[in-house]
């Protein structure tokens with residue numbers, strides 16, 4: 367394990383104005399995304415869609431790394447060039463999703479635990495051989511009546527720390543993702559409480575298991591009202607709650623926070639990211655705050671592409687534009703007026 371190298375990779379992933387594209391949808395999730403545009407989820411369509419994103423000219427100014435799925439890290443592009451090479455030849459760092467998804471948590475019917483620790487050390491070594499330089503594991507915390515339970519938070523945090531330690535031992539930067547879901551009609555205080563408890567336990571477990579904070583990144587949710595809450599908090603409130611929560615839970619030694627978009631619309635995720643960065647700069651927050659968006663970066667290009675080769679240029683323009691706006695938000699320089707400038711790309 368080379369901590370200096372891990373720390374350098376972690377820093378490069380959160381270089382100023384840059385963030386991560388999460389393109390690691392599992393087979394089930396990418397099928398749902400393709401269903402929404404009436405495209406069949408075949409291996410070739412998945413390749414064409416992802417290759418289109420990876421080859422978008424100029425997007426490397428905004429995208430530092432891409433999280434891949436197992437299929438994609440082994441997949442050649444249409445001309446036979448491995449997709450990993452398409453990325454690394456443009457200075458984009460390849461990463462890999464390594465968890466195996468969620469299962470119901472025993473004795474707690476509305477909660478989940480993430481699986482995938484068995485055999486993980488060998489898989490991590492293989493992924494590194496295939497070109498990955500960082501890894502991702504997602505834990506899911508539901509908010510609702512009497513949940514999350516301490517048990518759910520503890521088992522998920524424990525698994526996140528186990529994965530993080532194994533990743534660093536395999537010379538991969540772990541992206542630790544404890545996602546408090548926005549599904550539900552709960553208010554922002556409930557999200558704050560669940561996020562605070564989750565982050566406290568996650569960093570306690572990371573410490574107990576010897577994970578180097580300098581050689582990892584955190585991928586948390588923003589502190590938000592539930593998606594079906596009657597009165598959803600505006601961006602300034604989201605920023606206040608989120609920064610306050612993080613100040614109480616995230617050690618300053620950890621270099622970067624890369625948010626998930628978590629089902630927010632792309633413009634909502636961008637407005638909130640901007641407000642959080644404006645406030646973080648004002649209060650002198652110690653971490654770089656950036657993005658690791660899936661839907662927040664892909665909604666526009668996915669819709670524009672619609673499975674048609676003729677739409678590739680327009681979809682790449684949509685992706686470039688969204689990445690540019692998200693990058694502006696990372697620097698606290700986004701304004702909603704920038705949304706209209708898509709055609710200028």
Ligand code: 13P
Nearest residue numbers: 388626627628659660661
């Ligand atoms: P979203 O930004 O769509 O939440 O995806 C990010 C991710 O990687 C979830 O694991």
